[in-house]
Amino acid sequence: MSNSTTTKPKGSFLANRANYLDERVGVAGILKEFGRKVFPDHWSFMLGEVALYSFVVLLISGTFLTFFFQPAMTEVVYNGVYGPLKGAEMSIAYASTLDISFEVRGGLLMRQVHHWSALMFVAAAGLHMLRVFFTGAFRKPREINWLVGFLLFVLGMAGGFTGYSLPDDLLSGNGLRIIDGMLKGVPVVGSSISSLLFDGEFPGHAIVARLYSLHIMIVPALIILLLAVHLFMVVIHKHTHYSGPGRKDTNVVGYPLMPVYVAKAGGFFFIVFGVIMLIATTFTINPVWNYGGYDPSPVSAGTQPDWYIGWLDGALRLAPSHLEFQGLGGTWSFNILIPLLVGVLFLVVVGAYPFIEKWITGDEREHHVLDRPRNAPVRTAVGAAGVTFYAVLWAGAATDLIATHFKMSLNHVLTSIQILLLVGPVFAFWVTKRIALALQRKDREIVLHGRETGRIIRMPHGEFIEVHEPLDKYEMYKLVDFKSYQPTLARPNSEGKITVAARVRASLSKFYFQDRVTPVGQVELAAAAHHEEHAPAIEAKPETKKPAAKKAAPKAAAKKTATTKKASTKAPAKKPAAKKAAPKKK
Amino acid sequence: MKKTMKNSRRSPFAAALVIAAGLIMSGGGYAFATAAVESATPVSAVSSQEQVAEGEKLFLANCASCHGKNGVGTPNGPTLIGVGAAAAEFQVDSGRMPAQASGPQMQVKPVQFTDEQIDAIAAYVGSLGVGPEIPTEEMIAANGNASKGGELFRINCAMCHNAVGAGGALTEGKFAPALVGVPADHIYEAMLTGPQNMPVFNDANLTPEEKKDIITYLKYVETNPSAGGYELAGLGPVAEGLFIWIIGFGIIIALTIWLGAKSN
Ligand code: HEM
Numbered sequence: 001m002s003n004s005t006t007t008k009p010k011g012s013f014l015a016n017r018a019n020y021l022d023e024r025v026g027v028a029g030i031l032k033e034f035g036r037k038v039f040p041d042h043w044s045f046m047l048g049e050v051a052l053y054s055f056v057v058l059l060i061s062g063t064f065l066t067f068f069f070q071p072a073m074t075e076v077v078y079n080g081v082y083g084p085l086k087g088a089e090m091s092i093a094y095a096s097t098l099d100i101s102f103e104v105r106g107g108l109l110m111r112q113v114h115h116w117s118a119l120m121f122v123a124a125a126g127l128h129m130l131r132v133f134f135t136g137a138f139r140k141p142r143e144i145n146w147l148v149g150f151l152l153f154v155l156g157m158a159g160g161f162t163g164y165s166l167p168d169d170l171l172s173g174n175g176l177r178i179i180d181g182m183l184k185g186v187p188v189v190g191s192s193i194s195s196l197l198f199d200g201e202f203p204g205h206a207i208v209a210r211l212y213s214l215h216i217m218i219v220p221a222l223i224i225l226l227l228a229v230h231l232f233m234v235v236i237h238k239h240t241h242y243s244g245p246g247r248k249d250t251n252v253v254g255y256p257l258m259p260v261y262v263a264k265a266g267g268f269f270f271i272v273f274g275v276i277m278l279i280a281t282t283f284t285i286n287p288v289w290n291y292g293g294y295d296p297s298p299v300s301a302g303t304q305p306d307w308y309i310g311w312l313d314g315a316l317r318l319a320p321s322h323l324e325f326q327g328l329g330g331t332w333s334f335n336i337l338i339p340l341l342v343g344v345l346f347l348v349v350v351g352a353y354p355f356i357e358k359w360i361t362g363d364e365r366e367h368h369v370l371d372r373p374r375n376a377p378v379r380t381a382v383g384a385a386g387v388t389f390y391a392v393l394w395a396g397a398a399t400d401l402i403a404t405h406f407k408m409s410l411n412h413v414l415t416s417i418q419i420l421l422l423v424g425p426v427f428a429f430w431v432t433k434r435i436a437l438a439l440q441r442k443d444r445e446i447v448l449h450g451r452e453t454g455r456i457i458r459m460p461h462g463e464f465i466e467v468h469e470p471l472d473k474y475e476m477y478k479l480v481d482f483k484s485y486q487p488t489l490a491r492p493n494s495e496g497k498i499t500v501a502a503r504v505r506a507s508l509s510k511f512y513f514q515d516r517v518t519p520v521g522q523v524e525l526a527a528a529a530h531h532e533e534h535a536p537a538i539e540a541k542p543e544t545k546k547p548a549a550k551k552a553a554p555k556a557a558a559k560k561t562a563t564t565k566k567a568s569t570k571a572p573a574k575k576p577a578a579k580k581a582a583p584k585k586k
Numbered sequence: 587m588k589k590t591m592k593n594s595r596r597s598p599f600a601a602a603l604v605i606a607a608g609l610i611m612s613g614g615g616y617a618f619a620t621a622a623v624e625s626a627t628p629v630s631a632v633s634s635q636e637q638v639a640e641g642e643k644l645f646l647a648n649c650a651s652c653h654g655k656n657g658v659g660t661p662n663g664p665t666l667i668g669v670g671a672a673a674a675e676f677q678v679d680s681g682r683m684p685a686q687a688s689g690p691q692m693q694v695k696p697v698q699f700t701d702e703q704i705d706a707i708a709a710y711v712g713s714l715g716v717g718p719e720i721p722t723e724e725m726i727a728a729n730g731n732a733s734k735g736g737e738l739f740r741i742n743c744a745m746c747h748n749a750v751g752a753g754g755a756l757t758e759g760k761f762a763p764a765l766v767g768v769p770a771d772h773i774y775e776a777m778l779t780g781p782q783n784m785p786v787f788n789d790a791n792l793t794p795e796e797k798k799d800i801i802t803y804l805k806y807v808e809t810n811p812s813a814g815g816y817e818l819a820g821l822g823p824v825a826e827g828l829f830i831w832i833i834g835f836g837i838i839i840a841l842t843i844w845l846g847a848k849s850n
Binding site: 047050083084088101108120123124170271272282283284290297298299301310398399401404408409412 | 690
């Protein structure tokens with residue numbers, strides 16, 4: 001980024017260096033190409049940047065910590081400055097974390113910066129992912145990049161978990177104990193994997209050193225690699241943009257990367273850095289000195305992992321505990337296996353979502369204009385259901401705190417959350433879909449009849465009407481520029497058989513696109529405009545606006561696909577239309 | 587502590603930090619002072635005859651309905667013979683007794699008696715049978731070994747009360763209360779008598795010396811603010827997670843929206 005100095009007033013020191021570089025590596029060409037990349041402006045496009053900058057902060061603070069942290073589990077007697085632990089036996093790892101906290105200049109600040117930025121990193125990556133999901137930015141050609149981003153999120157969790165376990169305090173040991181238990185719950189291979197990981201029986205003497213190499217080498221290296229791929233693909237694909245006049249699937253509207261965007265981004269880095277520093281100087285995080293060194297016997301109430309592991313902890317807590325059976329030569333701990341499977345399945349669905357949706361729509365075109373969430377009601381609703389599922393699992397990790405803070409019975413809290421886990425996502429799906437469809441219908445009204453101004457006029461013949469103000473072109477464009485799919489039917493393959501996959505696909509397609517509101521087409525718009533011109537005229541017959549629009553609609557439907565099907569309420573009416581439309585596709 | 591302060595002196599937040607640190611310290615100092623005053627209330631080991639008589643009167647009026655005449659117990663309350671003066675003082679002085687609504691666990695209410703009355707009731711209950719005595723001031727002074735106390739606390743108490751005594755949930759609406767601000771004599775008596783769902787830690791389990799260490803540790807945690815800045819109620823990762831999502835991201839998103847708006 002500092003390469004922006006290559007713009008050349010001749011003869012200056014920098015210009016000469018730049019020239020030197022250019023003649024040897026062709027920097028100017030690269031920079032010209034890169035610098036002319038365009039990046040559109042919208043606050044939600046900055047979430048990925050927040051993640052990136054938090055990661056940079058993680059790298060810097062983590063490197064500082066490596067200078068002082070010692071990943072060994074040999075027992076020592078603590079003799080540092082922290083009074084309440086003086087004389088206690090503990091591992092070198094824990095002792096060195098205490099030393100970082102109390103004796104290394106700036107050490108505690110760096111630990112807190114590292115930990116707060118870890119929370120920020122994963123949170124930003126998660127929010128960024130939600131933005132991409134709800135705007136449909138994962139569609140062709142960006143499916144692979146979604147996958148890369150998803151892996152980054154998972155690696156973020158892995159980085160956090162391995163880091164959390166390093167200080168070897170009571171909480172981190174409790175966390176590892178849970179991992180150990182989960183591994184051992186896996187049939188057949190579980191206990192072997194556990195003893196491989198811990199080099200014998202838990203906790204062993206190797207785990208901190210092993211996690212250390214994962215934490216400071218493998219995971220960050222993978223993250224950096226994938227980040228490079230991720231950003232490279234953003235450059236290749238170019239950025240998406242929200243719809244607006246002149247914004248198409250074939251262009252990008254925004255500022256050039258160089259110099260406007262680079263300057264902005266540089267500034268933004270310091271803002272993120274500053275916020276993290278502010279938090280880290282003012283608020284304690286992970287006060288390991290309170291927890292004491294790890295010792296397998298004590299367990300503390302309120303033992304929780306960092307937030308990004310919370311949903312898995314929640315899954316474990318919510319699983320009915322009686323699902324453990326003896327037999328077939330072993331113990332089958334379904335109370336561990338089910339949450340494990342649910343977690344993996346959830347992640348797989350998230351990772352594979354773009355491919356699933358593409359399979360359902362069969363859409364082969366490239367998309368560079370983002371969807372407004374309301375314009376993809378079922379996708380948005382599926383997303384809302386997924387978020388709810390995750391959030392309920394997450395709340396499940398805090399059952400004890402909910403119980404004590406709201407003065408409820410722990411058992412009641414647990415049961416309520418279990419029920420919520422099953423009912424919540426369905427409810428969220430339903431509500432979100434309804435809201436999205438309603439918003440689409442509102443948009444239609446606004447496009448056809450303008451905004452309500454609140455000005456009421458009395459006509460000579462006594463009728464009161466409200467003046468509607470027509471939309472300007474920009475507003476209008478945003479409201480009509482989207483694509484509405486129609487359900488596809490199961491069609492026989494070359495052998496004339498309808499395969500199971502085709503049937504599944506057809507019913508998924510129906511699930512996605514049965515209820516829909518189509519965008520307003522040209523003809524319909526013209527008809528509405530025509531009608532609107534006459535409306536305020538004195539002679540115009542009083543006529544409610546709705547029927548007029550409806551009359552216009554069939555005409556439009558004849559030519560364009562812009563049929564006004566009032567979704568949801570009149571289910572039978574739309575069936576034939578959907579069937580007719582199906583063969584047209586593909 | 588000193589180090590972090592020095593480090594951030596040059597930052598623009600220094601003023602806020604200094605104020606914050608000042609607040610924490612004066613708050614801590616205040617808590618320390620009140621704790622000191624409270625533990626200074628006289629705890630008499632020997633009780634006079636008049637005291638017992640006075641206690642009996644109060645007992646008949648306030649407690650006998652549940653605990654029966656002479657503390658023999660009724661279906662509404664257990665016998666108090668042999669629970670000792672320590673149990674009575676803990677229960678009444680912490681506001682648990684006389685019990686009110688029955689729930690999963692007797693709740694703490696405002697204390698209903700004066701210190702003299704409580705001493706009298708305790709003396710009376712203590713006279714009913716041999717039981718744990720009220721600890722002397724020396725036994726509860728916070729001058730033991732905090733390091734050992736911390737270890738004992740983590741082994742014996744943290745599973746219910748949380749590693750820093752922030753409290754925790756038990757089953758069926760029962761809970762282990764937070765121990766911040768609990769006077770030293772109550773801590774000692776709670777260990778000695780095991781109120782309700784808490785186990786008894788008699789002098790064979792935890793010697794008086796070890797009890798003193800635990801008190802020392804708890805008082806240390808209570809009066810020494812965290813070196814790292816504000817503690818989020820000692821609740822650990824859940825509070826931290828909520829903080830980063832609500833406050834951390836609140837600030838970040840507000841700033842991104844502000845930046846986005848600037849360009850238009
Ligand atoms: C992948 C992103 C990363 C995440 C999510 C992450 C997260 C964490 C967390 C949560 C801790 C526990 C901190 C504590 O409270 O004590 C930790 C510790 C640590 N991290 Fe990282 N970290 C990341 C990258 C790095 C990198 C790149 C380095 C070094 C180059 C590093 C070095 C360390 C060290 C040395 C510790 C132990 C020191 C201590 O606990 O005081 N981390 N990390």
